[in-house]
Amino acid sequence: MSVERESSRMLPSIPAGPGLISAVLRLLAFVDDLPKGATGVLRFGESGVILLESRKICWAVARCMRLRLTDILRNQSTPPLPREAVEEIYRRCKIDGMPIGEALVLSGLVTEAGLRVALFKHNGEAIAHLAGTGLSPDAFVTHGRTGYDPKFSFSPCEVLAMLGSLDDPARALAAQIELTNTLVPDSFGVAFVRGNSVSGALLIAVDRGCDLPVGDLVEVCNWVAGLFDVAHTFDPEASLVRATWGGHLALVSWRAKEIVYVGLCASRAAAARLVSRLETSAKSSGVIAAAARYGGPA
Amino acid sequence: MRALGQTLGVGGDSSPLDLVCASASMRTGALLEQALPEPVRERLEGLAATLPDLFGTLDPTCLDRIAERLGGEPGDATFTEILLLSDKSLHVIQPFAGQPGVALVAECPASTSIGLVLSAIRSRVMDSEGR
Secondary structure, three states: OOOOOOOOEEEEEEEHHHHHHHHHHHHHHHHHHOOOOOEEEOOOOOEEEEEOOEEEEEEEEEOOOOOOHHHHHOOOOOOOHHHHHHHHHHHHHHHOOHHHHHHHHOOOOHHHHEEEEEEEHHHHHHHHHHHHHHHOOOOEEOOOOOOOOOOOEHHHHHHHHHHHHHHHHHHHHHHHHHHHHHHHEEEEEEEEEEEOOOOEEEEEEOOOOEEEEEEEEHHHHHHHHHHHHHOOOOOOOEEEEEEEEEEEEEEEEEEEEEEEEEEEEEEEEEEEEHHHHHHHHHEEEOOOOOHOOOOOOO | OOOOOOOOOOOOOOOOOOOOOOOOOOOEEEEEEEOOOHHHHHHHHHHHHOHHHHHOOHHHHHHHHHOOOOOOHHHHHHHHEEEEEEEEEEEEEEEEOHHHOOEEEEEEEEEOOHHHHHHHHHHHHHHHOOO
């Protein structure tokens, strides 16, 4: 299982309330609205910055943050990484300009997976703090290249889902695993719940191929939620949906307990494979048995 | 052109599909055929009533942007078929290409082959549109 336990790491200093999620959504929508290859620094006055590479978030920092990346990295290990070793690498990075996280991976002190989790946590916390200030970005300064490894960068929808996962990290991890195990090539997906903390869909997991603008993702999830709501009036057990559009594109949605999953497929074949894969997981995940019958011409 | 609201069989198959279908307004959610048998009406009314909520509530530009990310062509941002499955039933909605604002709604037991049902529905839609 290659799923990193990103969702299971709490950010205790961030209360994932409705106001915060809305503010984060606004901030991330701003990132989505930048040109596709946007690389540079998004400045929030004196409050902080977000570094972007190809519109993906590779580093964020807010002035009022309590935790530093090195603290997060040190405390991810048991026993914690020796402070002296980390500080030595930090000093070298200041001289040669290499990002600290990547230098730690090269040193063997931290794994790539561990670094990704730590960066996710750090950047998520920074973005939540920046959103919480209510400030809009006051400038975007374009750079040729930030020097960050794409492996350690995050799409806006990944960040949104990470913050949504804070309500129930174990549930979010289960959703992440379900997405990883179920989605097929030529598809990407998202999981959401109807949260108490937000009106509408609360995104709790996305797969890493998903780079939809957060506004569109939330809109689709809200539509799916509404679809299951209205379907409840004539078939309360309806648990699987397939909607096709644009000739060959398809949306497949299924629900298991309180979690609703949405897979967006680039072809009818991908949609057929996705539903076929649900057949395998039907027995264990609670997806309706009807999915197992799906097949034939589509 | 056959009347829509009847139980369908498939050619050569001696057992009927137990598939009922009728046309409905996507704007009002009303079934458009007056002479539907009551059992058919009962099976389809609920599904038809959801049409205004399912169509027209999702921003077409949003579907366009998703299509673009999926490698599709923007510009055809309307669902052409929606299937809903449960352990009990299969429901299908298929807007008529030639009659804007009108869709075929259909329902059959979940035990029916979905491929067979879709073939029958598509054939019925083409038949109804005189194609």
